[in-house]
Amino acid sequence: MAIFTRLTDAPPAAAAPPAPDPALAGGRTPPQRPLRDNPIFVLLAIGLLVAALVALVTLADRSTGLSPALLSEVVLYALVAVDLTMLGALAFVLARNVIKLLVERRRALPFARFRAKLVAAMLGLALVPAVLVLIVGSELIRNSASRWFAPPIDDVLAAAREIASDYYQDTQVQTGRQAVRLARLLSTSGIERGDVATIRARVSPEVASGRSTLVEVYRIAPETNPLEVIPLFDVAAPTVPRDVPRASADRLAARVAGGSADTRVIEPLGSGGELVRSASLVRLPDGMAPVGVVIVSEHLSGSLAQHSRRIVEAYEGYQQLRVLRRPIEGVYLSFFLMMTLFILVSATWLGLYTAKRITRPIGLLAAGAREIGQGNFDYRIEPESADEFGQLVEAFNTMAGELEQSRAEVQRKGREVEGRSRYIETILKRIATGVISLDTRGRINTMNSAAARLLGLDQSAVGQLFDDVFSRQDLRPLLSIPQAAARTRGGTAGHEIALVRDGRDLHLAVAATPLRDEGSSEGTVLVFDDVTPLIRAQRVSAWRDVARRLAHEIKNPLTPIQLSAERIRRHFTTAPPTTRELVDECSTNIIGAVESLKGLVDEFSQFARMPTPRAVPSDLHALLDEALALYVGLPRLTVVREYDPAMPVIRVDPEQFKRVVINLVDNAVEALAAVHDGLPASATGTISVQTTWDEGHRLARLVVGDDGPGLGEADRSKLFLPYYSTKGRDSGLGLAIVRRIIVEHGGTIEAADRMPHGAAFTLEIPA
Amino acid sequence: MRLRVMLLLACWLGLATTAWADAAVQVQTTLHDGEVRVSFQVTEAVSESVRAAIQSGLPTTFAYDVALQQSSRWWFDKTIAYMRVSAVVRFDNLTRRYQITFIEDGRVEEVRTTDDEGTALQWLTNFRGRRLSSHRLVEDGEYHVSVKAQTRPRMLGWAWPWTPGAVLGSVSFRFRP
Known part of the structure; x- marks a missing residue:
């Protein structure tokens, strides 16, 4: 009983395992959250994407100011490449999810249909407005581009450019004619000799009269290769700024002296104006080799040059815009397409992300439930959010913890029951009392070794019918025991049965008890006790008692009998011989019988008083x-x-x-x-x-x-x-x-x- | 069937947006004292879009990649010499003059001006006696000179910017000193 007390009185608190840390516990580690589901990572990616979009918007906004090469070679390529990449990404995401949906449906995985529906809904919601925006935006750009090149603007700019250009053209023609005329005038002025006075005399009136504003005369050095020009004389009208550089005139003179047909140049001045220069070779009257170069320049005021340049710049910008119309349109359309694709990709991704955010905790819970169902009670789910799903996960983890504690308690009690069962089995195995249990159908359920030994059975009898096993000749007296037990209606039927086994008497005390639990019969238990030694001891004890009484009762009168017989024999010693012989014979017989009885009584006494052995x-x-x-x-x-x-x-x-x-x-x-x-x-x-x-x-x-x-x-x-x-x-x-x-x-x-x-x-x- | 239609459409778009749709490069080589000199001319070089680009004052580059290659029967042809010639034309709408800058391998070689559009276009598309190589050629070796001509900027649409915008011409010769 002590051991039972110890087992049942074990403190439950000591056996209960401590509550595991949900994040760390678990024989199997729950799946970790992937990087793409990390909120920080997602926000960072969205931030980068927005920054890229802002950069692209800025780029598109400045597209007209970009160099044409950059616009058509880089920006357009980059935008179309981004479009194609996003289109590929969209196709990949859609194709991947369609394939995943098919695979998951084939595997009957949960939430596959839900995910597909959510993505389709998000994509459908985004597709219609995005495509509408693309179409409307494209048409808007095309129409706007067409309006840029409306005829009135085109005509005005072309006319303005014609006016400015014609003015420059006329100025160039006039300066060219004046240069040719002066060259002819100077052919006899001794320029080959460097006669500056004559040259001045012929040139100065031209400037003074206002036909030219600046005249520069050069002499060609003879016999030089290439020909060198030497400035001889120059005269300028007061309207010409003083800071007119000579370098361009020198280069023009040298170029014309070298035979170039390009005799004109327009030189911008630091003051904002321009000089329209024309050069002409001065030849001798015989028309032989040139001896000098005369350059006639016409000064254009700063405002005139500036306005003319502005007109031309406006015209060129307009024309370049027309030329670059298709790349610019391409940039805008690519941008619109990119935005559309971005919206579609974002909608698809958002659908997937939302679906995953919804289904992942549920999937984790389902997986956790499967793990718990398979007995992995220390499985925990890592909470990924603090929302309702997070609370659900927390509740699941709490439930799993309680289940784990309950399982530990059940296991502890199971171990107790098992230990108790083993203890009882050991007792049954070791005790000398035979125990046999029968089920309700009369089959032998269990039989301990003592029963097998007492009854001469082996363990093969377990599972057989009691009647079949005990129909053996020497065991037949036990056949009626279960029926007798059944008749007791819950009591115990006790019997003492003598068997002869292997030529030996075997006395068994048999107790048969029906097993009942809440009124229903669960079989019978038979208990056999070998009482043969006890019976023998009882018999011996009884015989010893008899022997002691016999010895006491018989021995007491023997001595008086013997003494009486001897006294009679002594009394008749004087009697006649016949009488004495008779008395002697009788007394001798009496004394002999008394001696014999004494010996018998001594043996009885010896048996009854046998001393305890001193081993x-x-x-x-x-x-x-x-x-x-x-x-x-x-x-x-x-x-x-x-x-x-x-x-x-x-x-x-x-x-x-x-x-x-x-x-x-x-x-x-x-x-x-x-x-x-x-x-x-x-x-x-x-x-x-x-x-x-x-x-x-x-x-x-x-x-x-x-x-x-x-x-x-x-x-x-x-x-x-x-x-x-x-x-x-x-x-x-x-x-x-x-x-x-x-x-x-x-x-x-x-x-x-x-x-x-x-x-x-x-x-x-x-x- | 649908794929074929889309491919044809893409080709049409590509051809339609090619500046030098009908252009061709004629190449001639001359050998003198072991030197290879190249003359090439692009016919039908200037399309309306290129001409419009020039007339708009946009600096327009005519770039030519000239390569001398030795033929190889079993492997890729070996490039012996390479030269990049560019002519950048800038039309001044005020003076109505064309200024053309010739650049060879990154060096400005010459600047010319002219009032005549025909002259300017001839200067842009006709190159004579350009010294390509002074390498010693292998006797009886098979060589060819290829010229790839293209203009920049490329006036392409947005549908498919990867349209081939270059025109190729080549001539082969066997070196016999």
């Missing part, structure tokens, strides 16, 4: 030899000794043990003598005395056998009872005394027939 370590073989020495000299008797040399020292009472041996050998001698006249001297045969040492059981085994007539089947069960004798002339206490001595030494004695004839007594004494 000391003894040499068994030496004791045997001492006892067997009494039988040396019997002419037709052979005593064979077979001693086990491994026999150790045994703790026995030497005197009592020798008495055991003598009684057994006496019994054998009498059995051998019974064949002839019954006298010990006529005993003929062989008596074997054999010892063996059983190391496993620590037992000394002694077998005393003879080749006499053997034991009768009926006698075998009564051999060891007091006052039972098959010979009719002794007290019948020899084997009873043997048995008592052996039992008091803690041993056993068995009697059996030997083949082909004879008897053997086997003693087992613990060391």
Whole structure:
């Protein structure tokens, strides 16, 4: 009971495991959240995307100001590449999700249809307005571009450019004509000699008269290659700024002297005006080699030049815009297309993201439920948000924790029950009481080893019907026990049944109890107790009591009888001889009978008052030899000794043990003598005395056998009872005394027939 | 069928937006003292769009990639010499003059001006006796000179900017000193 108390009283708090950390616990790690679901990452990506869009908007806004090469070679390419990339991304995302949907539907995965519907809804909501914006925006751009090049603007700009250009053209023609005229005028001015006075005289009036505003004369150095020009003279009108550089005039003169047909140049001035220069070669009157160069320049005021340039710039800008119309349109349309694709990709991604945000926690919960269902109670889900889904996940984790604690409690109790069951099994296995349980159909459910040993069964009987097993001849007295138990209606049926097994009497106390639980029958349990030793002891005790009473009751009157008989014999010593002889004979008979009765009573007393053995370590073989020495000299008797040399020292009472041996050998001698006249001297045969040492059981085994007539089947069960004798002339206490001595030494004695004839007594004494 | 229609449409778009749709490059080579000199001329070089670009005052570049390659039977042709010649024309709408800057391998070689559009276009598309290589050629070796001509900026639409905008011309010769 102590062990049961200890098991059941174990403190539950100690067995309960601590609540695990939801984030860390788990035999299996729950799936980690991917990077793309990280809110920071998503916000960063959206920020980058918005920045890129702003950059593109800015770029598109400044597209007209970009260089044409950059616009048509870089910007347009980049935008179309981005468009194609986004188109590819959209196609990829859609195709991937369609394929995933098909695969998930085939695998019957949860939420696949929901995800597809959500993405389709988001895409559908975004597709219509986005495509409408694209179409309307494209048309708007095309119409706007067409309006840029409306005829009035075109005509005005072209006309203005024509006016400005014609003015410059006319100025150039006039300066060119004036240069040719002056070159002709200077052909005889001695320019080849450097006659500056003559040149001045001919040129100055031209400037003074206002036909030219600036005239520069150069002399060509003869015999130089390439020809070099040397400035000789220049004259300018007061309207010409003073900061007119000579370099361009020098280069023009040199170029014209070198034979170039390009005789005109327009030179911008620092003051904002321009000089329209024209050059002409000065040749001698004979028309031979040139000797000089004259440059006539017309000064254009700053405002005139500036306005003319503005007109031309406006015209060129307008024309360049017309030329670049298609790339610019392409930029805008690409931008619109990019925005449309961006909206579609964003809608698709947003649909997927939203679907995932919704379905992922539910999917995690479903996976967690599957894990819990498979017994993985320490599985936890990492909360990914603090919203309702996060609370749901927290609730799931709490539930899983409680389940884990409950499972631990159940396991602890299971272990307790298992330990208790093992304990009961061990008890049933070890106890000497046999226990058999039957189910409601009468089949043997369990049978402990004691029952198997007592009844001579093996474990193959488990599972068989009780009636089949116990229909064996020697077990038939037990057949009616279960029915008797059933008749008790919940009580216990007790029986004492005697069986004969292997020639031995077996007394069993059988208790049969029906098993009932809440009124329904669950079978029967049979308990067998071997009460054979108890019955034997009771019998011995009864016989000892009888012997003591007999000795007391018989011995008391014997002495007066004997004394009376002796007194009578003494009284009749003087009587006549016939009388005296009669008295002597009678008294002698009386005294003899009294002596005989005294001997009988002494044996009874000895049996009843047998002392407690005083066991000391003894040499068994030496004791045997001492006892067997009494039988040396019997002419037709052979005593064979077979001693086990491994026999150790045994703790026995030497005197009592020798008495055991003598009684057994006496019994054998009498059995051998019974064949002839019954006298010990006529005993003929062989008596074997054999010892063996059983190391496993620590037992000394002694077998005393003879080749006499053997034991009768009926006698075998009564051999060891007091006052039972098959010979009719002794007290019948020899084997009873043997048995008592052996039992008091803690041993056993068995009697059996030997083949082909004879008897053997086997003693087992613990060391 | 649908794919074929789309491919044809793309080709049409590409051809329609090509500046030099009908242009061709005629190439001639001369060998003198081991030097390879190249003359090339682009016929039908200036389309209306290019002409409009020039007339708008937009600096327009006529770029020519000239390469001398030795033929190889088993491998790619080996490039022996390469030259990039560019002519950038800028039309001044005020003075109605064309200013053409010749650039060879990144160096400005010459600047010319003219009032005549025909002259300007001839200067832009006709190059004579350009010294390409002074490498020693292998006797009886098979060579060819290729010229790839293209204009910038490319006046392309938005539908498909990757339209081939270059015109190719080549001539082969066997070197026999």
